[in-house]
Amino acid sequence: MNQPTRDLSTVRTVLGIESSCDETAAAVVRDGRMQLSSVISSQIDRHARFGGVVPEIASRAHVEMLNPVIAEAIVQAGIADAEIDAVAATYGPGLVGSLLVGVSAAKALALVWDVPFVAVNHLEAHLYSSMLEDPTFELPVVVLLVSGGHTMLVHWEAEGSYRVLGGTIDDAAGEAYDKVARYLGLGYPGGPVIDRISLDGDPEAIAFPRALPDRPYDFSFSGLKTSVVNHVRKHPDVSAEDVAASFQEAVVDVLVTKTRRAAADVGAKGISIGGGVAANSRLREQILTVCAEDGLAAYLPDRANCTDNAAMVAAAGWWQLQRAGESPLDTGADPGLGLGSPAA
Ligand code: KG4
Numbered sequence: 001m002n003q004p005t006r007d008l009s010t011v012r013t014v015l016g017i018e019s020s021c022d023e024t025a026a027a028v029v030r031d032g033r034m035q036l037s038s039v040i041s042s043q044i045d046r047h048a049r050f051g052g053v054v055p056e057i058a059s060r061a062h063v064e065m066l067n068p069v070i071a072e073a074i075v076q077a078g079i080a081d082a083e084i085d086a087v088a089a090t091y092g093p094g095l096v097g098s099l100l101v102g103v104s105a106a107k108a109l110a111l112v113w114d115v116p117f118v119a120v121n122h123l124e125a126h127l128y129s130s131m132l133e134d135p136t137f138e139l140p141v142v143v144l145l146v147s148g149g150h151t152m153l154v155h156w157e158a159e160g161s162y163r164v165l166g167g168t169i170d171d172a173a174g175e176a177y178d179k180v181a182r183y184l185g186l187g188y189p190g191g192p193v194i195d196r197i198s199l200d201g202d203p204e205a206i207a208f209p210r211a212l213p214d215r216p217y218d219f220s221f222s223g224l225k226t227s228v229v230n231h232v233r234k235h236p237d238v239s240a241e242d243v244a245a246s247f248q249e250a251v252v253d254v255l256v257t258k259t260r261r262a263a264a265d266v267g268a269k270g271i272s273i274g275g276g277v278a279a280n281s282r283l284r285e286q287i288l289t290v291c292a293e294d295g296l297a298a299y300l301p302d303r304a305n306c307t308d309n310a311a312m313v314a315a316a317g318w319w320q321l322q323r324a325g326e327s328p329l330d331t332g333a334d335p336g337l338g339l340g341s342p343a344a
């Protein structure tokens with residue numbers, strides 16, 4: 001149910017809100033590309049002692065933090081409330097209680113300011129982070145979306161047209177990092193610490209398995225995690241740095257090999273990465289190398305725009321408004337939302 005009375009062609013400045021998991025974030029983006037501000041309040045410290053995100057704690061923290069985070073995003077953007085032309089919020093996938101906090105706030109602000117509300121798919125938003133601040137960004141690209149909850153390869157053919165090529169059949173890549181780090185006693189979240197200590201380890205010390213060689217666009221990481229556990233049990237004196245570096249090498253090798261193949265198969269002009277694991281140093285380095293070798297453009301969003309943030313939500317919201325119009329105000333949270341086809 002769109003509201004045809006509003007002229008959406010004049011919409012330029014979008015306030016984005018992200019609250020799907022453990023980051024409370026707000027950002028202001030102009031024309032879908034220009035980031036005026038991006039404020040992220042991470043709840044990692046509140047969840048760390050539980051070894052993962054606790055849904056009840058997450059939604060309470062969103063309630064507490066969202067208003068100040070939105071206020072800060074508007075101040076940092078250097079604009080007045082009246083200059084905001086639309087409000088976008090993530091409506092799925094994610095934790096239902098957390099999503100509801102962001103969606104409700106966005107609808108309330110849209111009503112008060114009398115501007116359109118746009119309900120954004122969090123996974124689609126991750127695709128748009130590579131477009132932010134990069135005036136050279138050009139479709140078609142293959143996007144490797146790797147986070148704590150998702151691992152997928154997407155062929156993004158043109159604005160408003162993308163196709164999921166494949167994904168993980170069990171754990172997400174970030175989940176594997178987190179589980180291996182927990183097993184090694186390195187804390188939560190596991191990705192950044194494994195990334196860091198791997199610099200002091202030998203990536204070829206242990207030959208961990210590369211799964212699903214015959215399924216070009218699919219991934220599996222649960223066997224790798226089990227191999228790490230078995231190896232450490234058999235060799236209790238092994239260096240944590242070598243285990244971390246060898247595990248990381250196995251993950252990055254599979255991610256990069258399959259992404260490279262997908263880009264060649266579909267004739268993409270570039271490779272883009274998104275999601276928390278896209279902040280990984282080794283992955284970034286390897287993507288740059290294969291893009292240089294294959295003559296492809298590499299789009300590596302700033303690390304802060306790889307993990308969950310609201311700038312990507314505002315950007316995706318702006319494009320969605322142009323393409324599909326505003327979202328009805330009775331849109332609810334959709335915790336199990338997938339990356340099917342773009343809103344049209
Ligand atoms: O996208 P994100 O912030 O949240 C969702 O899961 O949606 O991703 C968080 C995940 C965690 O599993 C974390 O361990 C991983 O991203 N991560 C990393 C790095 N930084 C964060 N994994 C590998 N290397 C990193 N530098």
Ligand code: ZN
Nearest residue numbers: 147275307308
């Ligand atoms: Zn995410």
